Amino acid sequence: MTAPTTTPTSQPADDWWLRAACRGSVNPDMFFPTQGRPEPERVELCQRCPVRADCLREGLDTGSKGIWGGTTERQRRKLKETIPPQR
Numbered sequence: 001m002t003a004p005t006t007t008p009t010s011q012p013a014d015d016w017w018l019r020a021a022c023r024g025s026v027n028p029d030m031f032f033p034t035q036g037r038p039e040p041e042r043v044e045l046c047q048r049c050p051v052r053a054d055c056l057r058e059g060l061d062t063g064s065k066g067i068w069g070g071t072t073e074r075q076r077r078k079l080k081e082t083i084p085p086q087r
């Protein structure tokens with residue numbers, strides 16, 4: 001989630017982001033690293049977030065940049081390769 005509150009282009013359509021652990025509490029650069037891996041603090045925050053699954057789904061569905069559900073863009077691309085298409 002991306003962090004939904006720090007998403008540069010839009011906010012998710014649903015309201016799950018209101019319960020996000022990162023909501024209003026972090027440096028946006030942690031969620032949208034320009035290169036490399038996310039910071040360890042970021043990963044820890046996502047691991048204890050109550051809406052991690054929703055956030056990951058948003059990242060997968062929208063293809064948005066940044067960290068969503070504790071995953072990087074690269075990790076999500078790999079995940080999408082393993083998820084069978086929905087009918």
Ligand code: SF4
Nearest residue numbers: 001020022046049055
């Ligand atoms: S999983 Fe991470 S990026 Fe997504 S809402 Fe939770 S804390 Fe924010």
